[in-house]
Amino acid sequence: MAKKMTGAILPGNSTVELKEFDVPTPGHGEVLIKMKSSTICGSDIRCIYNEHLGKGPEGYQPGLVSGHEPSGQIVEAGPGCREFKVNDRVIVYHISGCGVCNDCRRGYMISCTSDEYRRAYGWQRNGGMAEYMLAEEKDLIHLPDELSYSDGAQVACGFGTVYEGLEKIVISGNDAVLITGLGPVGLATAMLAKAMGAQNIIGTEAIDERIEVAKNSGLFDTVLKAGPDNVQKVKDLTGGMGVEKSADCSANNNARLTCIQATRKWGKIVFLGEGGTCDFQPSPDIIHDQKTIYGSWVTSIWKMEELVERIVRWGIRPEELITHRFPLEKAGEAYALMASGKCGKVAVVFDEELK
Numbered sequence: 245m246a247k248k249m250t251g252a253i254l255p256g257n258s259t260v261e262l263k264e265f266d267v268p269t270p271g272h273g274e275v276l277i278k279m280k281s282s283t284i285c286g287s288d289i290r291c292i293y294n295e296h297l298g299k300g301p302e303g304y305q306p307g308l309v310s311g312h313e314p315s316g317q318i319v320e321a322g323p324g325c326r327e328f329k330v331n332d333r334v335i336v337y338h339i340s341g342c343g344v345c346n347d348c349r350r351g352y353m354i355s356c357t358s359d360e361y362r363r364a365y366g367w368q369r370n371g372g373m374a375e376y377m378l379a380e381e382k383d384l385i386h387l388p389d390e391l392s393y394s395d396g397a398q399v400a401c402g403f404g405t406v407y408e409g410l411e412k413i414v415i416s417g418n419d420a421v422l423i424t425g426l427g428p429v430g431l432a433t434a435m436l437a438k439a440m441g442a443q444n445i446i447g448t449e450a451i452d453e454r455i456e457v458a459k460n461s462g463l464f465d466t467v468l469k470a471g472p473d474n475v476q477k478v479k480d481l482t483g484g485m486g487v488e489k490s491a492d493c494s495a496n497n498n499a500r501l502t503c504i505q506a507t508r509k510w511g512k513i514v515f516l517g518e519g520g521t522c523d524f525q526p527s528p529d530i531i532h533d534q535k536t537i538y539g540s541w542v543t544s545i546w547k548m549e550e551l552v553e554r555i556v557r558w559g560i561r562p563e564e565l566i567t568h569r570f571p572l573e574k575a576g577e578a579y580a581l582m583a584s585g586k587c588g589k590v591a592v593v594f595d596e597e598l599k
């Protein structure tokens with residue numbers, strides 16, 4: 245067993261620093277995971293890579309190993325582990341909570357109210373951009389044999405977040421769905437909405453490279469270049485009615501308004517994209533047409549566990565949305581590419597996931 249390992253830290257000036265760390269030893273209820281796949285999230289770019297923006301739950305502690313979308317294999321289990329053991333393939337739910345506040349008891353450790361014990365991997369404790377990672381057993385989900393570690397990394401944050409949002413607006417075969425913002429979260433929304441039965445999936449996106457990725461994914465019936473004609477075009481594609489459901493994954497003011505206005509009467513809208521603002525007129529845009537807007541942040545660990553089961557049942561592969569894979573030595577290139585937006589999902593991978 246190696247004593248030292250390499251890990252990537254984010255100084256906050258659009259660079260990545262590789263540093264040597266001690267390989268940690270798992271304590272009571274903890275495991276040591278050999279990292280296999282660790283994907284980069286939009287929030288890593290927005291709040292850490294470009295500059296350290298976040299406060300409180302979004303605050304990155306300088307010098308910690310980055311990466312909050314980890315999947316790997318347990319190589320050492322500390323005393324007191326009850327369910328997980330050496331060789332188990334796992335996904336890490338990316339926030340470790342206190343376990344006893346109301347939010348943790350609902351499984352939403354993302355919203356844990358304990359200042360002392362809420363620590364997100366890759367933010368307030370070491371994350372997945374290293375050869376090994378220490379995690380608490382209670383934060384783990386079994387990764388089924390049918391799925392790869394890169395499938396698992398995709399679930400750890402992005403797919404879980406999307407699934408929660410789509411469950412809130414209830415997607416079924418009844419629905420035409422509009423998705424604004426076709427980065428990794430928008431693509432994941434299309435993949436899950438399709439698996440859940442949605443029939444007419446329309447996407448809008450501003451960046452040309454992302455339009456190409458979306459078109460090539462085969463997940464969309466129509467991909468539109470973001471613009472002021474989007475509401476009319478979506479109505480034209482839905483018999484003049486608009487979609488039943490929409491999801492904003494862009495955090496863009498105009499795109500959010502498109503979601504609201506291109507959704508038909510009694511329709512449901514979910515906002516997944518973080519940051520920015522939204523200008524709309526309550527009476528004509530939502531009240532008179534009986535529309536509902538949901539906000540949705542990450543998911544609960546039990547829902548993530550059910551999502552993993554369903555991904556296998558549906559026969560879909562989240563890793564297909566990864567357009568670029570890098571070894572840890574090239575983490576700098578990986579983050580720079582993700583920051584450029586000229587890509588789908590970007591992953592830092594190890595061992596058999598390097599391909």
Ligand SMILES: [Zn+2]
Pocket residue numbers: 285286287288312313401402
């Ligand atoms: Zn994330």
Ligand SMILES: [Zn+2]
Pocket residue numbers: 341342343344345346347348349353355356357358362
């Ligand atoms: Zn808590």
